[in-house]
Amino acid sequence: xxxxxxxxxxxxxxxxxxxxxxxxxxxxxxxxxxxxxxxxxxxxxxxxxxxxxxxxxxxxxxxxxxxxxxxxxxxxxxxxxxxxxxxxxxxxxxxxxxxxxxxxxxxxxxxxxxxxxxxxxxxxxxxxxxxxxxxxxxxxxxxxxxxxxxxxxxxxxxxxxxxxxxxxxxxxxxxxxxxxxxxxxxxxxxxxxxxxxxxxxxxxxxxxxxxxxxxxxxxxxxxxxxxxxxxxxxxxxxxxxxxxxxxxxxxxxxxxxxxxxxxxxxxxxxxxxxxxxxxxxxxxxxxxxxxxxxxxxxxxxxxxxxxxxxxxxxxxxxxxxxxxxxxxxxxxxxxxxxxxxxxxxxxxxxxxxxxxxxxxxxxxxxxxxxxxxxxxxxxxxxxxxxxxxxxxxxxxxxx
Amino acid sequence: xxxxxxxxxxxxxxxxxxxxxxxxxxxxxxxxxxxxxxxxxxxxxxxxxxxxxxxxxxxxxxxxxxxxxxxxxxxxxxxxxxxxxxxxxxxxxxxxxxxxxxxxxxxxxxxxxxxxxxxxxxxxxxxxxxxxxxxxxxxxxxxxxxxxxxxxxxxxxxxxxxxxxxxxxxxxxxxxxxxxxxxxxxxxxxxxxxxxxxxxxxxxxxxxxxxxxxxxxxxxxxx
Numbered sequence: 001x002x003x004x005x006x007x008x009x010x011x012x013x014x015x016x017x018x019x020x021x022x023x024x025x026x027x028x029x030x031x032x033x034x035x036x037x038x039x040x041x042x043x044x045x046x047x048x049x050x051x052x053x054x055x056x057x058x059x060x061x062x063x064x065x066x067x068x069x070x071x072x073x074x075x076x077x078x079x080x081x082x083x084x085x086x087x088x089x090x091x092x093x094x095x096x097x098x099x100x101x102x103x104x105x106x107x108x109x110x111x112x113x114x115x116x117x118x119x120x121x122x123x124x125x126x127x128x129x130x131x132x133x134x135x136x137x138x139x140x141x142x143x144x145x146x147x148x149x150x151x152x153x154x155x156x157x158x159x160x161x162x163x164x165x166x167x168x169x170x171x172x173x174x175x176x177x178x179x180x181x182x183x184x185x186x187x188x189x190x191x192x193x194x195x196x197x198x199x200x201x202x203x204x205x206x207x208x209x210x211x212x213x214x215x216x217x218x219x220x221x222x223x224x225x226x227x228x229x230x231x232x233x234x235x236x237x238x239x240x241x242x243x244x245x246x247x248x249x250x251x252x253x254x255x256x257x258x259x260x261x262x263x264x265x266x267x268x269x270x271x272x273x274x275x276x277x278x279x280x281x282x283x284x285x286x287x288x289x290x291x292x293x294x295x296x297x298x299x300x301x302x303x304x305x306x307x308x309x310x311x312x313x314x315x316x317x318x319x320x321x322x323x324x325x326x327x328x329x330x331x332x333x334x335x336x337x338x339x340x341x342x343x344x345x346x347x348x349x350x351x352x353x354x355x356x357x358x359x360x361x362x363x364x365x366x367x368x369x370x371x372x373x374x375x376x377x378x379x380x381x382x383x384x385x386x387x388x389x390x391x392x393x394x395x396x397x398x399x
Numbered sequence: 400x401x402x403x404x405x406x407x408x409x410x411x412x413x414x415x416x417x418x419x420x421x422x423x424x425x426x427x428x429x430x431x432x433x434x435x436x437x438x439x440x441x442x443x444x445x446x447x448x449x450x451x452x453x454x455x456x457x458x459x460x461x462x463x464x465x466x467x468x469x470x471x472x473x474x475x476x477x478x479x480x481x482x483x484x485x486x487x488x489x490x491x492x493x494x495x496x497x498x499x500x501x502x503x504x505x506x507x508x509x510x511x512x513x514x515x516x517x518x519x520x521x522x523x524x525x526x527x528x529x530x531x532x533x534x535x536x537x538x539x540x541x542x543x544x545x546x547x548x549x550x551x552x553x554x555x556x557x558x559x560x561x562x563x564x565x566x567x568x569x570x571x572x573x574x575x576x577x578x579x580x581x582x583x584x585x586x587x588x589x590x591x592x593x594x595x596x597x598x599x600x601x602x603x604x605x606x607x608x609x610x611x612x613x614x615x616x617x618x619x620x621x622x
Binding site: 012 | 454488513
């Protein structure tokens, strides 16, 4: 049989029962739409979260004190974690491929200017923050490259901090009191928004050495370093680990690369997307059952026709193909409609609720359509086989 | 030509074996006009199904144009039906959603002929049964006699050697039945083997060779 005739015959039988075919295809359409819509939202959330985490750049490596492993010996003997020091940071600066280093100390303190005061997050850091965390100053400049042990008392405000304390006045050159100590404001950061609910603008930067004193800490909480994008991360990690072990005597620190973190996060989010996709898949399955039902009914109703086709010399395989073709036509059309509904719905949802991140990746679309076709084949194969295996004499005689 | 040699067909009905055909031996020459008559359950339909390769005999051989059909596979039998055998059924068996022309074209379509080539052949076939003006009508827009003529056009479109008609006038009034029989007889005059199974004595008597079946055997074979 020619392909055009095959398509015409199949279309003809599907259209002759238009209401029934429409409803059956609708079942698949709803399923595919659900899969596309849900995975679009899942993928949107995925991208949103990754973007939140990578807004500080991806070529970052963090060294934190302590080791996340359990040792076999009694903890009391070797449980002496040496703090990470400013000297460690200085040493790391000299490792090849490292472009910039920031020692981080965090704490909360009261910031006062005139009669206003505000408790906020104080970040003790160094001059390399703009480079390493990809943040820029809006006005003024960031902390200067002072000797870390003896840095001048300068402060840089987060944009919200500046608004709260100074309103419309320029804070540059003003003196603020942080936990009682005087700091001169030399810059205001650009607004960076929030990250997972944490307001990045409601902060204040001071030199790390001063923050150590202010919060009475022995060591910094983290050393972030920016490496060249061309660097081999594994080698770099190895080098840093060796250097730190030489300085501390044993491995009492943890190295986390941004890449690793994003990978872990990515795989968690992949599972999320998969899970919501599977949820939509259930309705697709129900659509498949609809096709199975309708095709079984069609084979029963058209027993005479099958007998006739066999009498006219149609081979069993051709009968199988015709009925399978109808099932696939139903599922593929339904699937296509579902794609349009799902992708359109996702786009509308994105417009209606801008806060909801929505993204429809084309390979999901393709996958959903292929899945619809596959469901058509799976659902159609049993009825089609029954049609093909009918005895022509019985089929022609059937009431 | 058709050569049946001691054909037997046994059906298993529950625990019982029913011998629908008992050692039927029959030779039909090219261009013969044959009627098969007999009471219900005499095995006429079974014989027709075996002649049409819709059913296989339990034993015996059936040679069609010198070729043994009993050893053929399923696909080979289907191909033989397509090219050598035409069927006309009591209830026409037209596909309701296809037009008369499409119904007639069905065997050509299934054999893979291109629509353009088909067109002329289908028109000719419809013209032969005097239904050219009904080509685009669907079966439910045609009378019984017209439907049966469409079915005849379909059965003969592949130019088969045998035309098997199972009660072709069974659902028709006398006048429509008459015209259908005339069409069938005209085809027989062109050389096709015409085998008509019927209850109707008048129609059965018109055949040049009349076979009577009783209890699965040929009881009379009159020329």
